[in-house]
Amino acid sequence: xxxxxxxxxxxxxxxxxxxxxxxxxIGSYMSIIKADVLQLFHKVEKVNYVITFILCVxxxxxxxxxxxxxxALMPIYTISSLVSIINVSSRLVRNTSNIWGYLKERVxxxxxxxxLFFVSFVEVLLYSNLQxxxxxxxxxxxxxxxxxxxxxxxxxxxxxxxxMPKSLAILNGRREKRST
Numbered sequence: 001x002x003x004x005x006x007x008x009x010x011x012x013x014x015x016x017x018x019x020x021x022x023x024x025x026i027g028s029y030m031s032i033i034k035a036d037v038l039q040l041f042h043k044v045e046k047v048n049y050v051i052t053f054i055l056c057v058x059x060x061x062x063x064x065x066x067x068x069x070x071x072a073l074m075p076i077y078t079i080s081s082l083v084s085i086i087n088v089s090s091r092l093v094r095n096t097s098n099i100w101g102y103l104k105e106r107v108x109x110x111x112x113x114x115x116l117f118f119v120s121f122v123e124v125l126l127y128s129n130l131q132x133x134x135x136x137x138x139x140x141x142x143x144x145x146x147x148x149x150x151x152x153x154x155x156x157x158x159x160x161x162x163x164m165p166k167s168l169a170i171l172n173g174r175r176e177k178r179s180t
Contacts, residue, residue, distance in 0.1 A: 007075045023082070038090050045087045052080040057135075060142065064135050085146070109172050110153040 003026075030037055041048070055077040062070035133141075160168040 003079070007079075037086060041083045041086050042090070044083065048080055048083045048087070052077070052084045055080055056139070056142065060135050060138050064132075064138060106154055106157045109157045109168075110150055112171070113153050113156065 003022075055073055059070040059073050059077055062068075062073070157168070160171075
């Protein structure tokens with residue numbers, strides 16, 4: 001029901017981003033019912049990649065054409081992208097254990113902070129200045145944006161770990177470092 005409300009924008013305006021609230025609730029629900037998200041999403045992996053690619057190109061084309069139609073597709077595209085990202089991440093973790101060891105301590109901080117104002121500001125700044133670029137340029141930038149956001153979050157995490165470890169511990173829910 002929550003997904004239907006999200007896709008069709010049937011819920012009231014709230015403070016903050018509805019995307020953040022939706023994904024927080026979905027993540028909480030999956031955790032409570034102890035769903036194996038990797039197994040669940042792996043079943044639709046290949047079909048979802050195709051859907052994500054088609055929606056990405058369509059949304060970018062609408063955006064470049066200054067058509068508002070992309071806004072109606074964004075919730076569906078966002079969900080499809082999330083499923084794709086989880087599948088790609090799962091594959092990377094299985095094939096590259098050294099990345100997992102490094103990101104394991106930082107994953108909650110990245111999850112909690114990637115939608116913060118200063119990270120979103122970078123995205124808005126880039127998109128507002130690049131709206132009239134060719135769709136191929138926007139497509140590459142859009143694919144690189146998650147890596148830029150993660151990099152900013154990791155830099156902030158490392159800075160806080162070095163200079164503000166107590167504050168980081170509070171922000172990170174006092175999650176202790178685990179051995180890899």
